[in-house]
Amino acid sequence: MAIAAVALGGNALIHPKERGTAEKQISRVNNTIALLKPLSERFSLVLTHGNGPQVGNLLLQQETAKDIVPPMPLDTLDAMTQGQLGYWIQQAVENVLRKNAATIITRVLVDEKDPAFEKPTKPIGPYYREKVFSNMVKEPEGWRRVVPSPKPVEIIDIEEIASLVGRGFVVIACGGGGIPVAKEKDDFIGIEAVVDKDYSTAKLASQLKADLLVFLTDVPTVYRNYGKRNQNPLYRLNRRDAQALLDAGEFKEGSMKPKIEASISFLVEGGKQVIITTVEQIGDALKGSAGTIIE
Ligand code: ADP
Numbered sequence: 078m079a080i081a082a083v084a085l086g087g088n089a090l091i092h093p094k095e096r097g098t099a100e101k102q103i104s105r106v107n108n109t110i111a112l113l114k115p116l117s118e119r120f121s122l123v124l125t126h127g128n129g130p131q132v133g134n135l136l137l138q139q140e141t142a143k144d145i146v147p148p149m150p151l152d153t154l155d156a157m158t159q160g161q162l163g164y165w166i167q168q169a170v171e172n173v174l175r176k177n178a179a180t181i182i183t184r185v186l187v188d189e190k191d192p193a194f195e196k197p198t199k200p201i202g203p204y205y206r207e208k209v210f211s212n213m214v215k216e217p218e219g220w221r222r223v224v225p226s227p228k229p230v231e232i233i234d235i236e237e238i239a240s241l242v243g244r245g246f247v248v249i250a251c252g253g254g255g256i257p258v259a260k261e262k263d264d265f266i267g268i269e270a271v272v273d274k275d276y277s278t279a280k281l282a283s284q285l286k287a288d289l290l291v292f293l294t295d296v297p298t299v300y301r302n303y304g305k306r307n308q309n310p311l312y313r314l315n316r317r318d319a320q321a322l323l324d325a326g327e328f329k330e331g332s333m334k335p336k337i338e339a340s341i342s343f344l345v346e347g348g349k350q351v352i353i354t355t356v357e358q359i360g361d362a363l364k365g366s367a368g369t370i371i372e
């Protein structure tokens with residue numbers, strides 16, 4: 078069966094205003110996974126997911142309890158959220174789709190010479206009243222840590238993922254964009270950074286030779302003139318259209334831009350199709366009647 082790599086965006090797992098009890102998040106995961114049925118009937122699935130709200134909560138717990146329990150570094154917190162969300166998704170895939178599932182704690186190789194390390198851009202965790210870490214920026218709500226967001230060079234654990242996919246497992250991988258690690262001499266070292274899940278999902282899809290890459294997010298399509306009065310949906314694009322719109326600055330840094338850049342590199346590396354839509358509309362998008370399709 079052809080392979081589809083499917084990235085689950087923020088809203089698939091938690092809503093911005095929710096407290097995020099386990100019960101609520103698990104129920105969202107179950108609903109999301111149920112809506113993947115049409116995809117799971119046509120493709121072997123590899124699922125990736127974001128971890129922003131979950132790792133944000135863990136960072137807050139580290140800070141609040143730091144005098145009692147030693148705080149863990151960001152790469153370790155990434156691994157913790159991969160386990161947490163992987164477990165919930167795994168249960169949902171087995172209970173709802175009745176398929177075997179496995180979670181792979183996934184490391185993503187980053188290059189220490191990546192220019193992102195000179196200019197940290199990704200805000201993480203809670204707001205503080207004072208500057209308590211060296212890597213902080215002042216936002217209207219207070220001080221916040223910012224970490225670099227380097228590009229993934231390769232998915233280190235690709236062989237394990239590929240062999241499980243080959244044996245019919247639905248694999249959950251690259252949670253939170255993967256745990257960034259760098260190579261120092263012959264060893265891998267965890268890094269305090271965040272890899273955008275869109276780039277790592279596209280890299281994973283290319284390395285698996287997937288046919289389809291799906292970004293499930295909180296907008297039904299990609300738009301031209303997004304947020305303006307003349308906003309209009311883009312239903313079908315080819316790679317060159319997508320590149321031209323990207324060059325024209327139609328896609329916002331840190332949200333839609335990484336998805337489009339990732340889509341283009343997936344197609345350049347041999348992928349056949351990309352779909353960007355919501356979980357609710359993925360069934361229709363597969364039939365060609367919803368979402369943004371890039372070929
Ligand atoms: P995810 O968790 O799925 O990665 P993001 O917030 O990173 O979610 O990306 C989706 C968001 O991208 C949308 O909610 C929307 O606000 C934003 N966005 C920016 N530019 C566009 C565009 N041109 N068309 C559609 N959405 C856009």
Ligand code: MG
Nearest residue numbers: 086275331332
């Ligand atoms: Mg995003």
